[in-house]
Amino acid sequence: MTDTGIISLILIAANIAFSYKGFTNQSFFEGYKFEVDKILVHRDYKRLITSGFLHVNWTHLIFNMISLLLFSGAIEYTLGSFRFLIIYFVSLIGGSLLSLFIHRNHGSYSAVGASGAVCGIIFAAIALFPGIGVGFFFLPVSIPGWVYGVVYVAYSIYGIRSNKDNIGHEAHLGGALIGMAVALILEPAAFSENYLTILIILVPAIAFIVLIITKPHALLIDNFYFKTQKNYYSIDHKYNEEKMNSQREIDDILDKIGRKGMDSLSTTEKEKLKRFSRKI
Structure with missing residues (x-):
């Protein structure tokens, strides 16, 4: 294995610091986690x-x-x-976008984790160096990188079926494929040298992604973080519903002003009216 570079260490430190803040501050965690409605309806794309x-x-x-x-x-x-860094962040975003697409009609679905980015790095390394050895402190031998990659994907598939967490397991495969693709774009000669290993990984991964895109509900189990819904509304429906509810609130406030005057409004109602005025 090659020594870890300075950028990798900085990313690891950033993950530890950010995650620790999330462990100790629930509002911080809620404000930055992946959540479908927060991204698609409220356009909070930083998530x-x-x-x-x-x-x-x-x-x-x-x-x-x-x-x-x-x-x-x-x-x-x-x-x-x-x-x-290109591979890391493109894999991170690619994994998030795949999760967003799969769960676009599951507004309350949420997930966290660097798995998409990490998978991108893992599978970029496998594409370029399929025989790279992976050793652990407690094992006297190392295993080939591609074996570790297959185990990691198996863990991801298990995680999608698990009811124990809200880890972004779908992002694993999205990040893996993006990371491998970007690595091959940057080093195209690697495909002709390692095409067999690459295809062994790509074919089942792509097949699994097609499955979860075409039949996502078959892979979801009710748990604390996700509840199967009998009616799946589109984002357009949710946006229009929110807009209607907001307009109904403003109409009620205006009606109250007409009946009782401006001074009858509460602080919250005045703030809503002010926000509405700014939009207009």
């Missing part, structure tokens, strides 16, 4: 990235950071810090 620096607990954080530590050195050393 596509910030959610990748939050984690559910220390186990989740440590698992991701060890995985990043094991694979980042080879990518950063070979491609350089700038191209390493």
Whole structure:
């Protein structure tokens, strides 16, 4: 394995600091996690990235950071810090966008984790160096990188079916495919050298993504963070419904002014009227 680069260490430190803040401050966690309605209805797009620096607990954080530590050195050393960052953040955003597409009609669905970005780095390394060895402190031998990658994907698939967390497991595969694709764009010669390993990973991963896009409900189980809904409303429906409710509130406030005068409004009603006036 290649020594971990400075950019990788900075990313690991940022993940630890951001996640710890989320562990100790629930409002901070709620304000930056991935949540479908917050992104699509309220257009809080920063969550596509910030959610990748939050984690559910220390186990989740440590698992991701060890995985990043094991694979980042080879990518950063070979491609350089700038191209390493490109793979990391494009994989993070790509994984978030796949989750957003799959759960676009599940407004309350939420997730956190650097898994999309980490998977992007893992599979970029596998595409470029399929035989790269992965060793653990408690094992006297290392295993080939592609084996570790397959196990990681299996863990992701299990996680999608699990009812124990709100980790963004769908982002694992989205990030993995994006990371592998970007690495091959940056180093196209790697495909002709490692095409067999790449296809072994790509074909089932793409097939699984097609499955969760075409039949997402078959892979979801009711849990604390996601509840199956009998009626799935589109984002347009939700937006229009919110707009109607907002207009109804303003009409009630105006009606109250007509009946009792401006002084009858509460502080909250005055604030709503002021926000409405600014929009107009």
